[in-house]
Amino acid sequence: MGKSVSKRKAVAASAAGDEESARGRLLSAATHLFCKNGINATGIDAIIDEAGTAKTTLYKLFGSKTNLVNAVLESEGKAWREWFIGAMEDGGGDALAKLKRIFPALKRWFAEERFYGCPFINAVAEHDKDAKQFRNIALRHKKVVLAHIEKLTAEMGAAEPQVLAHQLALLIDGAIVAAMVSRDPGVADTAGLAAANLFGASKVKKTKRAGHPAELVAV
Amino acid sequence: MGKSVSKRKAVAASAAGDEESARGRLLSAATHLFCKNGINATGIDAIIDEAGTAKTTLYKLFGSKTNLVNAVLESEGKAWREWFIGAMEDGGGDALAKLKRIFPALKRWFAEERFYGCPFINAVAEHDKDAKQFRNIALRHKKVVLAHIEKLTAEMGAAEPQVLAHQLALLIDGAIVAAMVSRDPGVADTAGLAAANLFGASKVKKTKRAGHPAELVAV
DNA sequence: CAGGAAACAGAACGTTCGGTATCCTACAGG
DNA sequence: CCTGTAGGATACCGAACGTTCTGTTTCCTG
Numbered sequence: 112m113g114k115s116v117s118k119r120k121a122v123a124a125s126a127a128g129d130e131e132s133a134r135g136r137l138l139s140a141a142t143h144l145f146c147k148n149g150i151n152a153t154g155i156d157a158i159i160d161e162a163g164t165a166k167t168t169l170y171k172l173f174g175s176k177t178n179l180v181n182a183v184l185e186s187e188g189k190a191w192r193e194w195f196i197g198a199m200e201d202g203g204g205d206a207l208a209k210l211k212r213i214f215p216a217l218k219r220w221f222a223e224e225r226f227y228g229c230p231f232i233n234a235v236a237e238h239d240k241d242a243k244q245f246r247n248i249a250l251r252h253k254k255v256v257l258a259h260i261e262k263l264t265a266e267m268g269a270a271e272p273q274v275l276a277h278q279l280a281l282l283i284d285g286a287i288v289a290a291m292v293s294r295d296p297g298v299a300d301t302a303g304l305a306a307a308n309l310f311g312a313s314k315v316k317k318t319k320r321a322g323h324p325a326e327l328v329a330v
Numbered sequence: 331m332g333k334s335v336s337k338r339k340a341v342a343a344s345a346a347g348d349e350e351s352a353r354g355r356l357l358s359a360a361t362h363l364f365c366k367n368g369i370n371a372t373g374i375d376a377i378i379d380e381a382g383t384a385k386t387t388l389y390k391l392f393g394s395k396t397n398l399v400n401a402v403l404e405s406e407g408k409a410w411r412e413w414f415i416g417a418m419e420d421g422g423g424d425a426l427a428k429l430k431r432i433f434p435a436l437k438r439w440f441a442e443e444r445f446y447g448c449p450f451i452n453a454v455a456e457h458d459k460d461a462k463q464f465r466n467i468a469l470r471h472k473k474v475v476l477a478h479i480e481k482l483t484a485e486m487g488a489a490e491p492q493v494l495a496h497q498l499a500l501l502i503d504g505a506i507v508a509a510m511v512s513r514d515p516g517v518a519d520t521a522g523l524a525a526a527n528l529f530g531a532s533k534v535k536k537t538k539r540a541g542h543p544a545e546l547v548a549v
Numbered sequence: 550c551a552g553g554a555a556a557c558a559g560a561a562c563g564t565t566c567g568g569t570a571t572c573c574t575a576c577a578g579g
Numbered sequence: 580c581c582t583g584t585a586g587g588a589t590a591c592c593g594a595a596c597g598t599t600c601t602g603t604t605t606c607c608t609g
Contacts, residue, residue: 133556149456151370155597165557166598176597227459232507237368237456240446240510249511278524281517285504288451291459292468298500305497308531309524352586374567384587385568395567 134172136162142183146227149237150180180234181248187230188252196259206266207310213260213279214303217286221296228291232284253280269313278309353391355381361402365446368456369399399453400467406449407471415478425485426529432479432498433522436505440515447510451503472499488532497528 140161144153155176159166173179198216199209220226227233231249238245257280264279265272286302289295359380363372374395378385392398417435418428439445446452450468457464476499483498484491505521508514 147460148458149370151368151456152458154595156595166559167600168556170598171555228455232511233455235511236447236452237370239367239371241366246511246513253511274520274523277517277520281501281504281508281521281524283504284507285500285502288503288507289500292451292454292465292472294465298496301493301496302500304493305500305524305528309527312527312531373565375565382587384589386570386588387586389568390586 133162133164133168137164137169137172137179138183138186141179142187142230143225145180145183146187146230146233147225150234151237184230184234184248188248192252192255195256199259199263206263210260210263210267210279210306210310211303213283214286214299214306217283217290217302218296218299221286221290221299226290229284229287232288256280256283264313267310269310271313275309275313279306282306352381352383352387356383356388356391356398357402357405360398361406361449362444364399364402365406365449365452366444369453370456403449403453403467407467411471411474414475418478418482425482429479429482429486429498429525429529430522432502433505433518433525436502436509436521437515437518440505440509440518445509448503448506451507475499475502483532486529488529490532494528494532498525501525 137158141153141158144157144161155166155169158179159169162169169179173182195216199212202208202212231245231252234245235249240246257276260279261272261276264275269275282302282305286298289298356377360372360377363376363380374385374388377398378388381388388398392401414435418431421427421431450464450471453464454468459465476495479498480491480495483494488494501521501524505517508517
């Protein structure tokens with residue numbers, strides 16, 4: 112999302128994010144406008160205007176607005192996941208060090224001029240909530256992110272890696288929507304603080320106490 | 331939001347949620363459709379169909395779709411806040427007991443057939459993110475909720491009541507969007523567990539340690 | 550230079566949108 | 580009985596939508 116995916120692969124050219132090709136320009140313009148103004152509120156004309164292409168080109172390359180929406184979500188999701196996982200992994204350190212990079216990374220994202228929230232959450236928000244279409248796409252995206260976080264929480268020796276990972280995911284989603292509404296990147300600090308508390312609690316459980324899972328809720 | 335606001339005030343009749351009057355039926359239908367399918371995706375005709383009124387009536391009572399949207403958000407926001415605060419307060423107990431009722435209450439909401447996420451978040455998500463219109467409405471709503479939570483975190487003797495309250499708010503938002511996407515009320519349990527950890531950490535800070543705010547982030 | 554693909558420009562399509570205008574019905578209180 | 584008012588039905592308006600169409604320009608390749 113607006114992460115610009117610097118350089119990507121430098122292969123061939125016909126890839127998704129090629130800014131030179133008509134396809135790349137359309138994808139880029141559609142991504143920007145869908146995220147900024149919403150999918151339903153963005154007309155075909157606005158997209159081709161920003162992309163500098165003709166309507167014919169869009170329909171030859173994507174066939175329909177629906178297909179374009181799907182292409183945008185797919186490419187943007189992939190780019191975001193690569194950026195996010197990279198932000199955790201790059202710099203090395205142990206699993207806990209990587210997890211602690213989550214919210215500083217999000218804060219950088221929130222501070223970008225073109226931060227418009229999570230495209231998947233937003234797509235679900237503006238469509239029929241009984242339809243599975245966008246919810247499934249969003250779930251698939253979240254599952255990949257969650258899997259990586261879960262790997263790290265297990266690696267750091269958390270008492271309940273899955274629970275901790277889900278809790279972190281909730282904080283991430285909460286921070287994203289709060290940042291979208293408030294436009295205050297500082298919410299990432301609050302979320303990071305909460306996460307630090309969860310890390311501490313999870314470690315205590317494993318290294319200092321025996322079991323008593325009831326205490327989990329009790330305090 | 332779908333909380334149905336049982337009985338409300340029983341006064342006069344011209345109030346917002348009167349299911350008998352044309353105004354009440356329009357408000358109810360618009361609320362349902364806006365939340366379920368999105369504001370932009372909901373046409374006037376669909377609203378009057380569900381309300382069983384004529385188009386004339388809608389425009390006589392509300393003047394425009396924009397006004398109707400505002401009326402819906404205002405009435406729904408008020409109803410939701412009354413329900414949510416009531417869910418915390420009703421039953422008594424100390425401040426911590428009240429705070430611990432947050433996520434069980436949310437879970438009940440998530441499990442409702444007509445749960446479609448937070449109308450304010452959704453409204454922001456499907457409109458221009460550079461415009462302040464819906465973001466301000468959403469912020470006002472969240473500020474009222476946050477103020478009540480903050481009152482309780484202070485009352486329970488949290489070391490940093492404001493920080494804790496913001497953290498809880500993030501968990502609430504995260505749980506709402508996660509529940510909207512996944513349709514799994516169980517996310518409320520995960521959020522509740524995280525909240526319990528935060529309660530514990532906040533108490534420790536006050537009763538067992540002296541200060542060292544650096545430790546807050548350190549672990 | 551010829552030919553063809555790719556992208557251009559833009560008119561037009563049928564539909565739906567938000568909103569208006571006209572007329573009709575039911576029923577209240579004098 | 581008369582009349583005011585709240586609401587219902589429907590036809591309509593201009594604009595915008597997604598989509599398709601007819602052409603024109605550009606440029607690479609044989």
